[in-house]
Amino acid sequence: MKFRTLIACATLLAAAGCHDSSSSEDAPSPPTSPKRKVLLLGVDGLMHDYVATHDPAITPHPDAPNFQRFTTTRSFSGGYLSTSTQVATLSGPSWSTILTGTYTDQHKVTKNNDQPIANISLFQHLQEKLHIRGGSYASWSNINTSYLSKQQRFINQRVDGKDRPQDMGGDDYVVERVLEELNDEQSRLGVLFIHLDDMDGAGHSCGWGECYSQQLPITDAHVGKLLDAVEQREAKFNEEWLVLYTSDHGHVEKGGHGGQSNAEREIMIGSNRPEQMNAFFRQPAPPVSLTGDERRDEWMGYPGQASLTPTVLSWLGYQATPEDQFQGSSLVGELGAYKVLAKSESDAGPTARVHISWQAGDNVKSQNIYRNGTLVATLDGKQREWIDELAVSQSLPAGSYELRYGVQADVGGTTTSNTVTIILGEPVDVPALIGSAHTALPLDQLDGAIQWLGSGTPSFTNGPHNGQKALRVDRTQGYASLPITLGIGKGHSFSFWFKANRYRSDPNVLSNKNWSSGTNPGFTFPIADGAIKFQGGNGIKRFDTNALSVPIGKWVRITAVFDPTRQGGQLNVNDETSSAFASGVKSITSPYKVINFGEGGDGGYNLDKEVDFEFADFLYFDRALSDLEAKSLQQQYLTS
Incomplete structure (x- = not known):
């Protein structure tokens, strides 16, 4: 039977000119x-202006040709001002935001305190949702050893700058190890996060000075090596890389950094594939009206x-869902809500x-609105704002609630607020609450309860x-002092009107x-x-709330x-709130x-x-006001 089949095949092949067009070899x-x-x-x-510019009159730094390949x-940096996302422009909270897609109100990192993130990192998303392996190469080792310390099982390759040889710098070591991985044909990593630290070291050493400019071409050369290695992989191994x-x-x-000045906040995002980026990358949304400062709102x-x-996840095929609670939206793929x-x-x-409120592509x-992951409204595609009316009910009993709202359009992923x-x-009797205060000072004059200390005299504005007068403290003339002892282990609450006319550095307002x-x-x-925080310590530990906006020359009501x-x-x-807790701080007596x-x-x-x-x-008040009392007190003063 096999013999007959072979003869038949041979005959057919001969008739066809001895050419088998279906041959797997040809x-x-x-x-x-x-x-x-x-x-x-x-x-x-x-810093943004050293590698990029949107002003034709300004030329980016000439010693950064590889950054110009993006x-x-x-x-x-620093989150949205005057919201719960605002945070100090420090490395800990910033890298936590970059590697989670969420701001400080979710990942809970507020400063460089080596606190692990409180939610899910990019690496966990990669493994659990896409089964993709990831590597984290950090010249500043704290990224891996602290902020991602609880995410280590999701990181398949880890390199820390602290493990470098004694005769090698952290950035040199990290880049060398990354290049080894990129040049390895057998590499199984789908995502590489790389952190370089030497530019920051130069910034701390000399700010906008000569050593910063001298470091830029060195870092730029590292960037060039990484881009070249990626392009070689694309040519050899049929890969398509997004480099950000x-x-x-x-x-x-x-x-130095940590504050909310423009120089500390203004950074950049660059891409090697501009043709793949969506409209949000190519042009900004309208300015966000949060501060009244035109430049800050524009950025x-x-x-x-x-x-x-x-x-990163969208490029690899994953669309964000309401459960992810990402507070940033993807810059590739079709643009939904952002x-x-x-x-x-x-x-x-x-x-x-x-x-x-939101923007949309x-x-x-159509658009779905989610409150803490639960669908609460469906809107047409033209709406860009919605009001959520809430009341005490069986599903929402009396209490304090932290709410996040996700907007999911019919295209693109979900973005969360x-x-x-x-x-x-139940309503608070605010006049009775005010009457219960331990100390109440109108501050329209100095009476026996408060003293003026200094060479000058107080003034009232x-x-x-x-018709109301206020105490003005010009520190060149002195300051006001209220003799009082705060009880050990007791709660304490403070409420006052405040206006900042002028200051330098980080002075005490009330302390x-x-x-x-x-x-x-x-x-x-x-x-x-332009921002104030509430800070306390017990001699060993401290707590620091996020700083909330206080515009120069404007009255604000503060309750802490x-x-x-x-x-x-x-x-x-005013109507913004921030909280911070530190285990062990049970007293703010001094x-x-x-x-x-x-x-x-x-x-x-x-x-x-x-x-x-x-x-x-x-x-x-010589006690801790409840959340409802504090909020009601604020509303009373702000609306009266």
């Missing part, structure tokens, strides 16, 4: 799609650091209102309401402590770069609560036994800070 194989991979490059402390858009680069923060002119219209993780922001309009009492036809806090409960160290016992309200049972504090500035206005408890910290502050209607 016919070309159908082309296969390139395998997509990602290299995410983070350059610590890289197409670059603006980005920003970004920074965690900029630097002030003298060097916040561009993609934030939280867009990096969704972009720039989702939530603001509580009435957030204390039996009812509450939350206003949600041109092809959106900042966190807003509402408190539902127009307060926040017509009973020596602010030379944050762990010193006591509390303070330091202000820097220290709760020893929660071991931390809550800060309310040895100075005063509360000082416009100065630290020690009486000397603000001497050279050019302080010019105003205060009115000060209240002190």
Whole structure:
């Protein structure tokens, strides 16, 4: 039988001219799609204007030709100002945002304190959703050893700068190890995160000076080697790489970062595949009206650091869902909803209102709104805002709630808002609450309860309401001091009107402590770069809320609560709230036994800070107000 079949085949082949067009040896194989991979490059402390510009009159730095191989858009560090996402422009919170797609209100990293992220990293998403292996190569080892310490089982290749040979720099070591991986034909990594640190070191050493400019071409050469290695892999191994680069923060002119100045906030996102990037990368959303500062609001219209993780996942084939709660939107693929922001309009009492706003791509036809992952509304594709009306009910009993809103369009992935806090409960009798204060000072004059310390005399200006006077503290003339001892282990609450006319550095607004160290016992309200925070320590540990916006020359109402049972504090500035807790901080008593206005408890910290502050209607409670009481007190003053 086999013999007959062979003869028949031979005859047919001869008749066809002895050519078998179906032969597996001669016919070309159908082309296969390139395998997509990602290299995410983070350059610590890289300032936007050294590598990119949107002003034709400004030429980027001539010693950065490899950065010019990218197409670059603006980005920003520090989160959305005056929201729960705002955070210090420090490396810990910034890299946590970049590697989670969420801001500080979700990952909970607020400073360089080596605290592990509280949610899921890019590497866990890669393994669990796409079964893709990832590597983390960090010159600043804390990224791996601290912030991603609980994510190590999801990182398939890890390199730490601290493990470098003694005669090799951290960046040189990391790049060498990455190049080994990229040159390995058997490499199984689909995503490589690379962190370089030497630009930041130069920024701390000399700010915008010569050593920073000298370091730039060295880092640029590293970038060139990485890009060349990626392009070689694409040519050899049928791979298609998306290479992104970004920074965690900029630097002030003298060097350093952590505040909210433009120089510290303004960074960039670059891509080697501009043709694959969507409209959000190519052009910003309209300015985000959060601060009243035109330049800052304009920059916040561009993609934030939280867009990096969704972009990586989208390039590899994954669309974000409401459950992911990504606060940035992908910069590749079709553009759905993005720039989702939530603001509580009435957030204390039996009812509450939350206003949600967003932008969306041109092809959106319908949109779903989610509250904490639960579908609450379906809208047409033209709407760009929605009001959530909430009330005490069986599903929402009295209590405090942290809410996040996701907008999922019929195209693109889901983008989630900042966190807003509402408190539902029976109305508070605010006049009775005010009457229960331990100390109430109108501050329209100095009476026997408060003293003026200094060589000059106090002055009084127009307060926040017509006919009201306010205490002005010009530190060159002195400061006001209230003798008082805060009980050990007790709760304490403070509420007052405040206006900042002028200051330099990070002076105390209201304090009973020596602010030379944050762990010193006591509390303070330091202000820097247009934002104030509530800070406390017990001599060993400290808590710091996120800083909330205080525009120069504008009155704001501040209410802050220290709760020893929660071991931390809550800060309310107008209608914004931030909380911070530190295990072990059960007291903010200090040895100075005063509360000082416009100065630290020690009486000397603000001497050279050019302080010019105003205060009115000060209240002190010798207990921790409830969340509902604090919010109701704020509303009373803001609406009266």
